[in-house]
Amino acid sequence: MKHAVIMAGGSGTRFWPQSRKEMPKQFLTVTGDRSLIQSTFDRCQPDIPAKRFWVVTNAVQAEATRLQLPEIPDSHILEEPCGRNTAPCIGLAAIQLLAEDPDAVMVVMPADHVISPSAEFRKAIGHATRLIEQDPSRLVLFGVRPSYPATGFGYIEQGEPLEGEGPGTHVASFREKPDAETAQQYVDSGRFFWNCGIFVWRADTILNCLKEHEPEIHACLQTLAPQVGTDQWPQTLADEFPQMKSISIDHSVLERAENICLLEAPFGWDDVGSWHALERLHPQDVHGNTIVGRHAGVDTTGCIIRGEPNHLIASLGVKDLIIVQTKDATYVASRHDEDGIRRLIEQLRESGHDQFL
């Protein structure tokens, strides 16, 4: 059976001041009226029912997750005692799924991306599932054809077509975040795709892969597995989980495993990685401004502006700014320094403004 596993442990800072430690990006509404995590749930409907949904999150965010997704069984909201990157996260989900369903197929998805149209997404998951039915040892991942030479993503190089009918290829190589020139070459070649972090595989398969490539993580998971659903689970989790190596599923398994299948994503995808995403997800006015909320401007061009409902943002004689207003903090930045927000967050931390993080 197909299960959805939403990875929702992040604490992204690049959407500050809207995203906060206790209200990270997945709980925000970026388009429409449902949050990113709610939209992640919605787009799987009706293919994966709520009772086969799982969310891996942390103690701080579990409550908001339950509030936003009351349909998901409480026992399926898994709380990591600490962050250990995606390999332990996925392993944790795998042992939980197997306890309920020995044939579980996991559809692993980040909680905070924008994908559309949903129907194409569900069709793509269908393709992936069929590839796994043909060969249960397969690890399927989705590659997004790059729309610009992004330097902020890893790339996957397409290999030979899979044997047999239908779409899908092998993977020729994984590449780390490139410099601008290399990114341009990747885009031009037509053979490179963004890794969008959506994976489909059997739970037992990924555990076998972890056993082969990360035996220590696997050993911890083996200690945990018999405790699923017992009173000992919380204590065992608190004991074992922090011992696991912090490593991504990409580095630990995907870049080393044999049976990887790449499917080109037939859906639009955006990681909403910075305020610039608003520009991709909303139309621009005649002056090249992207406005979400109430705005009045004179001589305002190329700005990305987002305010709370009913709050007015007024601008005069400004160009290429990002302006974000929230109840307790306002952010005004040059749009040309996309990475600078990290330094700003660092400064907030150092200068005693923790309450706003």
Add this chain to the structure above:
Amino acid sequence: MKHAVIMAGGSGTRFWPQSRKEMPKQFLTVTGDRSLIQSTFDRCQPDIPAKRFWVVTNAVQAEATRLQLPEIPDSHILEEPCGRNTAPCIGLAAIQLLAEDPDAVMVVMPADHVISPSAEFRKAIGHATRLIEQDPSRLVLFGVRPSYPATGFGYIEQGEPLEGEGPGTHVASFREKPDAETAQQYVDSGRFFWNCGIFVWRADTILNCLKEHEPEIHACLQTLAPQVGTDQWPQTLADEFPQMKSISIDHSVLERAENICLLEAPFGWDDVGSWHALERLHPQDVHGNTIVGRHAGVDTTGCIIRGEPNHLIASLGVKDLIIVQTKDATYVASRHDEDGIRRLIEQLRESGHDQFL
């Protein structure tokens, strides 16, 4: 006896979004913890007691005036039925004062300027009063020595020294707002002063002057005068006041009268005419930023930033901006377009954002 008359009828827009139709600049706190109108009251203490204070305002602002200055007798808060510039405003105050005190000397002051130190201000008022004791027909005004070639103020040209002992001169000429080149000449000459709108004269003297130079205004005031303190006052005021010509005391009287005395203001003065005033009234940080409120910045220079208490304004990679945050509206502007705010306000009016004005 000396009476203080605060002119508080303005509806300045250049301090938007902090100033609003119902909460204009005089009710705002710009330095310290008292509003501009409260500071106007404070700086006269202990020389002019509260019971000899008068405020000329309008119906919309009367309530806030009473709340901010509860010391002033309720009957001394005069409500103009409509705005008619400073000549009718001062005439109205004059007849009220005369009904209580036939020898009333009026110290006329705008409600929304910053002046310091207060002791120097009181000393200057003392000088003015003595000039009037010497010659009751005198109209005394204060000239501020210009600190920069402002094009937004009228200028007063110093004339010959007054006869007799002490400071003070005649006025050689009044000049309208000059262009930049002329303003520079004015500053260089050392003979030109800003008219700061602070006047001292006897109430009967200014009424005589109005009688001579604006007989129609004077006639309306003569109709009003017998009704002061009676039940007929509100109706008579509503009937007569709107008939008066809308004209400033400068154009109607000062530029035509004979017995004008100019005293150089020995105090610091700022009309708080735009957000740039914050820069004159507060110290700058090492990057040339003027910060009022809570701020954290990376690569931020030459900005004027003001937020509500406890609201954080964070900035990144920006230069020469004005950033003002209030509960329901946020303003982000280039500091180089000081007059643009008028166009912005116009745009707000035209585009259905009246509720924010």
